[in-house]
Amino acid sequence: xxxxxxxxxxxxxxxxxxxxxxxxxxxxxxxxxxxxxxxxxxxxxxxxxxxxxxxxxxxxxxxxxxxxxxxxxxxxxxxxxxxxxxxxxxxxxxxxxxxxxxxxxxxxxxxxxxxxxxxxxxxxxxxxxxxxxxxxxxxxxxxxxxxxxxxxxxxxxxxxxxxxxxxxxxxxxxxxxxxxxxxxxxxxxxxxxxxxxxxxxxxxxxxxxxxxxxxxxxxxxxxxxxxxxxxxxxxxxxxxxxxxxxxxxxxxxxxxxxxxxxxxxxxxxxxxxxxxxxxxxxxxxxxxxxxxxxxxxxxxxxxxxxxxxxxxxxxxxxxxxxxxxxxxxxxxxxxxxxxxxxx
Amino acid sequence: xxxxxxxxxxxxxxxxxxxxxxxxxxxxxxxxxxxxxxxxxxxxxxxxxxxxxxxxxxxxxxxxxxxxxxxxxxxxxxxxxxxxxxxxxxxxxxxxxxxxxxxxxxxxxxxxxxxxxxxxxxxxxxxxxxxxxxxxxxxxxxxxxxxxxxxxxxxxxxxxxxxxxxxxxxxxxxxxxxxxxxxxxxxxxxxxxxxxxxxxxxxxxxxxxxxxxxxxxxxxxxxxxxxxxxxxxxxxxxxxxxxxxxxxxxxxxxxxxxxxxxxxxxxxxxxxxxxxxxxxxxxxxxxxxxxxxxxxxxxxxxxxxxxxxxxxxxxxxxxxxxxxxxxxxxxxxxxxxxxxxxx
Numbered sequence: 210x211x212x213x214x215x216x217x218x219x220x221x222x223x224x225x226x227x228x229x230x231x232x233x234x235x236x237x238x239x240x241x242x243x244x245x246x247x248x249x250x251x252x253x254x255x256x257x258x259x260x261x262x263x264x265x266x267x268x269x270x271x272x273x274x275x276x277x278x279x280x281x282x283x284x285x286x287x288x289x290x291x292x293x294x295x296x297x298x299x300x301x302x303x304x305x306x307x308x309x310x311x312x313x314x315x316x317x318x319x320x321x322x323x324x325x326x327x328x329x330x331x332x333x334x335x336x337x338x339x340x341x342x343x344x345x346x347x348x349x350x351x352x353x354x355x356x357x358x359x360x361x362x363x364x365x366x367x368x369x370x371x372x373x374x375x376x377x378x379x380x381x382x383x384x385x386x387x388x389x390x391x392x393x394x395x396x397x398x399x400x401x402x403x404x405x406x407x408x409x410x411x412x413x414x415x416x417x418x419x420x421x422x423x424x425x426x427x428x429x430x431x432x433x434x435x436x437x438x439x440x441x442x443x444x445x446x447x448x449x450x451x452x453x454x455x456x457x458x459x460x461x462x463x464x465x466x467x468x469x470x471x472x473x474x475x476x477x478x479x480x481x482x483x484x485x486x487x488x489x490x491x492x493x494x495x496x497x498x499x500x501x502x503x504x505x506x507x508x509x510x511x512x513x514x515x516x517x518x519x520x521x522x523x524x525x526x527x528x529x530x531x532x533x534x535x536x537x538x539x540x541x542x543x544x545x546x547x548x549x550x551x552x
Numbered sequence: 553x554x555x556x557x558x559x560x561x562x563x564x565x566x567x568x569x570x571x572x573x574x575x576x577x578x579x580x581x582x583x584x585x586x587x588x589x590x591x592x593x594x595x596x597x598x599x600x601x602x603x604x605x606x607x608x609x610x611x612x613x614x615x616x617x618x619x620x621x622x623x624x625x626x627x628x629x630x631x632x633x634x635x636x637x638x639x640x641x642x643x644x645x646x647x648x649x650x651x652x653x654x655x656x657x658x659x660x661x662x663x664x665x666x667x668x669x670x671x672x673x674x675x676x677x678x679x680x681x682x683x684x685x686x687x688x689x690x691x692x693x694x695x696x697x698x699x700x701x702x703x704x705x706x707x708x709x710x711x712x713x714x715x716x717x718x719x720x721x722x723x724x725x726x727x728x729x730x731x732x733x734x735x736x737x738x739x740x741x742x743x744x745x746x747x748x749x750x751x752x753x754x755x756x757x758x759x760x761x762x763x764x765x766x767x768x769x770x771x772x773x774x775x776x777x778x779x780x781x782x783x784x785x786x787x788x789x790x791x792x793x794x795x796x797x798x799x800x801x802x803x804x805x806x807x808x809x810x811x812x813x814x815x816x817x818x819x820x821x822x823x824x825x826x827x828x829x830x831x832x833x834x835x836x837x838x839x840x841x842x843x844x845x846x847x848x849x850x851x852x853x854x855x856x857x858x859x860x861x862x863x864x865x866x867x868x869x870x871x872x873x874x875x876x877x878x879x880x881x882x883x884x885x886x887x888x889x890x891x892x893x894x895x
Contacts, residue, residue, distance in 0.1 A: 312786070443655070466648065477828045481827075493836050495835075
C-alpha cells in the first residue's frame with residue numbers, strides 16, 4: 210500500500226509498504242476514505258518538533274477492513290471516524306469525559322494515518338460509527354466527518370474546558386482550523402458575543418460564517434485593548450487559546466474578566482508562566498488534549514449530520530493522496546487553511 | 553481608641569490613636585465585636601512579606617457606629633460581618649460571583665482591622681448583616697460568624713473554584729485554618745471522599761470532625777503516592793491548595809486525575825510553573841481571592857446560623873484584644889490553629 214513519510218524537514222514522500230496487520234485482539238484495520246494534515250504535523254514538517262514516528266498523521270475516517278477478536282462494537286464494512294486518541298471508555302479519566310487522557314493504556318495516540326490502510330489500536334470504545342456508507346454522503350459532509358477525527362473536537366475542547374455557557378462573551382485566539390472550529394463550538398454552546406483574533410481576511414470571513422460577531426485584526430497588546438473595548442472594559446467570560454505559544458497565552462491572561470477561564474488546546478511549546486498573574490485575577494487555566502470520542506458520540510456527530518455545524522469548510526483545498534507533499538507545502542505556506550486528502 | 557501595630561518583624565504592640573472618621577459617602581465606621589489573626593498576617597509578622605499598612609488585620613465583625621450619606625443597606629446599631637474585600641455588587645466580576653476582584657474600585661481590601669474601631673470603605677453592598685445583636689449569640693456562634701469575614705469563605709472559594717461536586721473525591725492540601733475550612737466547604741458541597749494532608753494530630757482531629765474521611769500524614773512525593781493509593785490509582789477529582797507555596801502546588805499537580813481542577817487560595821509566593829505539565833493532564837488551575845460577600849449572603853451565613861457548619865472551631869484560643877501580641881506569637885508557634893480577639 211502507499212504511505213506518506215516525512216523524510217526530512219520539509220520533505221514528504223510516498224513509499225510502498227506492507228499493509229498493516231492485526232497485532233492485538235483489540236486492533237482494527239481501517240481502509241481510509243479521507244485523511245488530512247494537522248497544524249501539529251507542521252511542527253514536525255518545519256523541524257521545530259522531532260517526531261517519534263515517520264508519519265505523524267493522525268486524522269482519518271475509513272471503512273473497517275478487519276477486526277481483532279474482542280471487537281464487538283464495529284464489524285467489517287462499517288464506516289467509522291477514527292479519533293486521534295483511543296480511550297477505553299471506563300477508566301476515571303474517560304468516565305469524566307477526558308478520554309484524550311485515558312488511564313488504561315499508554316499507546317492511545319494515532320500515528321501513520323496518512324496511508325491507504327491504518328492499524329487502529331484499542332478500537333473497541335474509541336471508534337465512532339457513522340450511519341451508512343461514504344457514498345451516501347456529499348464531499349462536503351465527508352469533509353465535516355473528517356474534522357471529527359481531531360480538529361472539530363479540539364475546538365470543542367477549548368470551549369468545554371473554558372466552560373463556555375449560554376450568553377457568554379468569548380475571545381478565540383488563533384484563526385487556524387482549530388480556532389475556527391472553536392468558533393463553531395462556542396456558538397453551539399450559546400455564546401452571545403464571539404470575538405475572533407484573526408490577521409487573515411479569508412480566515413476572518415470563515416470565522417464570521419461560523420458565528421464570530423467581532424473580528425480583531427490587531428496584534429499583541431493592541432489586540433488586548435480592542436477586546437477590552439469590545440467588552441466595555443469588562444474583559445471576556447472565556448478566552449480560547451488555539452495556537453500553542455507564549456504570546457497568545459499572555460494575551461488571554463490580559464483580556465479575561467476576573468474569574469474567567471482560559472481553555473488552551475494549542476500544543477504548548479514555551480510553558481514557564483507566572484501563576485501569580487492568574488491568581489491575582491482569579492483566572493482558571495484549563496485545557497489539554499481533546500476528548501474526541503466523548504464529543505463525537507455526545508454532541509458533534511449529530512450536529513454534523515443534522516447540518517447544524519459545517520466544520521468541513523476549514524478544508525479550503527482537497528488533494529489526491531498522491532499529492533500529499535503539495536498538501537503539506539500549501540498548508541505550510543498558508544495557501545490553504547487545512548489540507549484534505551482523498552483516496 | 554486602641555489599635556495594634558506591627559512595629560517590626562515579630563513585634564506587635566497596641567497604641568492609642570484617634571478613632572477613624574467617615575471620609576467618603578460610602579464609608580461605614582464599625583465598632584468591633586471580634587477580630588482575628590490571619591495566616592497571611594504571619595507572612596508580615598515573620599518578615600517574609602513587607603506590609604503596605606502598619607496593620608494587616610482584615611478580619612472582623614462589629615456594630616455599625618456611623619454610616620456615610622449613600623449607605624442604605626445598614627444603619628447605626630446593626631450587627632455585621634465585614635468581608636475582607638469590599639465589592640460593588642454590580643460590575644462584571646461581582647455579577648459573576650468574584651467580588652474579591654471587584655472592577656469598580658481599586659481600594660477594596662480591608663486593613664487596620666485589629667483595632668477597636670474600623671473605617672470600612674465601599675460598604676453599601678459588601679457588608680453582610682447578621683440578624684439580632686451579638687449578645688443574642690453564644691461565644692461559639694460569634695466565633696463562627698467571625699470566620700465569615702475571611703477564612704471560611706476562603707476555604708469555600710478553594711472548593712468552588714475547584715468545581716467540587718456531589719460525590720467527588722477531593723484532596724485538601726494544608727491543615728491550617730483555611731485548609732480546615734476547605735474541608736467544611738468540600739463536605740457542604742457533597743464530596744464523598746475528603747482526603748486531608750495533615751502533619752499535626754490536633755489539626756487532623758479537627759479535620760475529621762469537619763468531614764475528612766482520610767488523613768495523609770506523609771510529606772512530599774510520599775503524600776502523593778498515598779493519595780493515589782487511596783483513590784485506587786485514579787487520582788482525585790479536585791485538589792485544594794490551601795498553603796500558598798511551591799511544593800503543595802507540585803503535589804496537587806501530581807495527585808489529580810486527568811481533567812481535574814486545582815483550586816488555589818493560598819497567597820502565592822513562588823509562581824513560575826511549567827504549564828506543559830497541567831496541559832498534558834488536562835488539569836485546570838483555578839483560584840485566587842475569595843468572594844466573601846457572595847458566599848456569605850448566598851450559602852455560608854445560613855449554614856452557620858443553622859448550625860450546619862461550625863467553622864469557629866478553628867479558633868482554638870481566644871485572647872483579649874490587649875493580648876494581641878500573644879495571639880500572634882501563639883499562632884506563629886502553632887500553639888493555636890487560629891487566634892480570636894475579643895473586645
